[in-house]
Amino acid sequence: MRFAVWILVLTAVLSLSALLSGELLPPAMADRAVFKLFELGDPFRSWWFRLLLGVLAISLFICVTQRGPRLVRQAFSRTFLFDPQSIAVYGGYRRIITENGEEAVTAAFHRSGLKVQRREAEGRVALSGTAGGLSRLGPLFNHTGMLLLILGGLAAGITGYSARITGSAGDTVALPEWGFELRIDDFNIVYYPISLNQWVELPDGRRGKVADISGDSALVELAPHQGIETAGSRLPTRSLRNDFLIREEGRPTPFQGNVRSYVTRAAVIVDGREVVKRDITVNHPLRYRGYRFYQTSFELGGIVTEVDSITVNCLSDELGKATVTLAPGGPPAALPWGGCSVAALRFLPDFRLDRGLQAFSASGELRNPAVCLKIIRDEGAEERWVFTQALEHTGGNGLPLQFLIFDLTGIRTAPAGYRTVLDVKREKGRWIIWCGFILMTIGLALIFSTSHRQAWAVVMKGSGSRDEVHLAGRSNRDAQRFQQSLSLQLSAIGGQQSKADS
C-alpha cells in the first residue's frame, strides 16, 4: 500500500513529463537513439509507459487480493466484546452505572442508527451495534474498478480495430473484414441561422462578427480585435453568409464556427439488402455488428466528371457494327437493325462493384468510365454496363450484341461537394471498461458518502438493579461526528457516567 502512493505520484510525474516531451523535444531529436529507445515520439504508447501502467495494475491486483478478504469480513462480520479492557481501547470509551443498562444502551444505539445484536456469556451481556458496513467495501470496489479500467484499456488496445473511410453521396464503402457495406446516401453541413456574435461574410467578401440584429438587418463589426470599425451601415441579414470558406494551410476550408451539425445519411447493406438506415452525427454514431461509425470530419470532395454525350459502338457478329450517340439520362436512340434501341441510364467516371454487385463510382475522376445502357427490344429490355476497353457485359440474357464506349464528348468537371469522413471502431474490451466505471463509481459513493459505524458495550449485572456498562464506538470516517452523536444519545441514559480520561 505504501508502494501505491509512490506509484501514483510517479505515474503523475511521468505523465506530465511525457506530455511535455511530446511538445518540447525538437523534431531533429527523432533520429537520436535515445529518442527511439524510449519511443518519445508517442510516449503514452511507449514500452516504459505501458510498463508503468502494468506495475500500477499489479499493485492494484495485490491490493485487491490481499485486502479484499479482510474488507469483506469487516463489512459483514460482527464482533462481540465481553472484556471491558478490549472496549477501552476504542474511542469515546465510557463507563456508566445505571439501571436497566442493557435496555438503555440498546435504545441509545438504535437512536444512533445502529443495528444491535446481543450475546450473553458468563453473566455478561455483550451488545454490538453496527451500521454502514458496506462502506468497508468502497476501496475494494474502487481498486477493482481501477484494475478493470486498465485491463479493459489493454484489451481494447490489443483487440481494437480502427479505420477511417471517406465518401460522397452515392458511394458505397466496404472493407473485407466488415462482412457488409456502408452506403453513403447523403452528407450535409447544417449551419445555425445568423445570430449575434456569429462570423459572417459580407457580399464584398469581407468578414466580421454580428454585433447587433434588429428586424431583418444586422450590424457587422469588422476585425473586432483591431478596434471598433464597423461595416458602416446595417446590412440585410439575407445578404450575409455564414457558410463561407476560409483558407487554412493554403487550402480552402469551410469555416466551422457556425456549424450546427454534420450529418451523414448512411445505410448498412447486407447481401444487397438495406438492413439499417440512419443519420450519423457527432455524438450519435451508427452501431452495427460491433462496429461503430463516427462522424469525424469532412473534406472538400474534389471533382466529379460529367459528360454531355457518350458515343457507343455496337458490334454484332451477324449484323455488323453500328454507332449511336447518347446523352446520359436522355432519350433512347434506335439501332439501324430495327426493333432495337438503346438509352444511357447512368454514367460513372470510375466504375467499381461493391460486395452486393452494385455499381458505384470510386472517385470523381475519369479513371474507369462506364455507362449503364438500357437495351430495348420487342422481346423486352435489359440493362448492361458498358466500358471503354473491354468487350464484356454484366448480366444480360444472351443477346448477341456487344457494346463498347467509343467516345465521350463534353467532358467537364465540377466540384463534388463535401465528402464525409467517418471513423470506424471496434474493440472487445469495452464492457470491461464499463464495469470499471460502474465499480469505481459505486466504490467512491461507498467511501465518501457512507461510514462504517460500530459500537460495543458490555453490561455487567451489579448488585441490586444497577448495572455497570462499559462502551465505546468507532467509525472509519467522520469519527468525531459519530462520537458526538453517540455521546449525545448516551447522555440521555443518565446514571453515573465516567469517561476514559476521568
Added chain:
Amino acid sequence: MKPGLDVNLFYLAFAAYLIGFLVFSLYASLKAGFWHRLGSGVMIAGSLLHSAAFVTRWILSGHIPLSNMYDYLSAMSLMAVLTLLFVYYRYRRPVIGSFISPVVLMLMVAAALLPKELDRSLMPALQSVWLNIHVSLAALGAGCFLVAFAISSIYLLRRYNPDEAKNVPKSKAVRLTIACLAGIPVGLAVIASVIGLTPPSPESRIGQFGDGFNAGSIFILLGIGFILGIILLTLLWPRGGRTQSGFGGWMFIAVTAAFLSGGLVEEGLLRTGWLILTHSFPAMGAGQPVKSAWLIFEFFGAAYLVGLLLSPVLLPLLARAGRASSDRLTPSLDLLDEISYKAVSLGYPLYTVGALFAGAIWAEQAWGSFWSWDPKEVGALIVWLFYSGYLHARYQRGWKGARAAMLVVAGFLMVLLSFFGNYFFGGLHTYI
C-alpha cells in the same frame, strides 16, 4: 430577456463578493460578530445573483453555460462560494470566510478578464447531455479543491509563528530561498541572453508604444528558471531547524500567492495590450492560439516576474495574515486540517466521476475512444493521480498537517495547469 443581462448579473455578483471579502476582512480585524454575519449575508446575496446569472445565461444561450473558459471559471467560483457558505455554517468558524473569499475573488477576476460573448451556436461536439454532466461535475470538484486550497493556505499561515521564526538565525533557508527563487531564474536569463542561447519568441513585448521591448525569450528563460528553482528549493530545503516556526510552509504559501497574483496581474496586462506574449495569449481574444508548450514557460516567466515585483507588497501582507491567523478566532490546526480534507473528500468523487468518467464516456460517444491521451485528458489524470496520492498518503501513511496542506496547495496548482493547459498544448479540447 435582454441580452447582456447575464453579464450584468455576473458583475453584480462580483461586486457582492468584493464587498463580502471586505466585510470579512473587517471582521478579521475588528472581531465583532456583526461583521461576519453581514459578510455571510452579502456572500449569500452574491451567490444568488451569481446563480441568477448562470440561469439567465442558460436561457439566453439555449444550452447549459459551460461551453467556454469563462463559463467554467464562473461555475467553479459559484461552487467555491457555496462550499464557503457550507463550511461557514457547518463549522461556525467565520474567519474562514476571510481566507476563502479572496481566493474566490481572484477566480472571479480571472473570469471577468475572459471573453464573455454569449454564443448560441454550440458546436456539434458539445451538443450532448454529457456536456452538462462532465463540465458541471468537474467545475464542482475544482470548486471544492479551491476551498481546500484556501483552507490549507490558512493552515500553513496559522502554523507560522513569526516570533519563533525571529529567533531562528537568518541563515541557510533564507539564502537558499533567495538563491533558488531569484538567483536561478534571473541568472539563467542573463547568462543565456549573454551567450545567445535564447529560445525563439519573436512577438512578445512589453509596452504599448512602438515595438516595445521584446521580452519573449527572457520570459521563457525566467519561466524555466523559476520551475528549476522551485524543484531545487524543495530538494535542498533544510530539515529541522525552522520547521517548528512553520517558516517553510509560510514560504511555500508566499511563493504560491506571489505566483498566482503575478499570473492574475499578467492576465490584466495582456487584456490591456500592455503586455503581449508570443502570438498573443488566446484567452484575451487577441488571436489564434499557438500550440506550443514553450508558451507555458513564457506565461510562467511573465507571471513570475510580475509576482517578484509584487512581492515587496505581498510579503508584509502575508506576514500580517500569519500573525492574524494566530489569533484566538482562527480555528485550530486540527479543524483546519479536517475541513481541508473534507473539501477534498467532496471534490475528489465529483472530479473523478465528472472530469474522468463522464469525460471518457462522452469521448467514446463523440470520438470513438474512451481515452486519447489528449493534453486536457492527461491534465485531468495528473490532477486525479495527485489527489489520489494525497488521499492514500493521508489514509495509509498518516500524512496530516503541513505536509498534507502543501500537497493540497500543489494539487490546486495542478488543477490550474490542467485548466489552462489546452492553451499551450492544443489537442482535442482547444475549442474551449
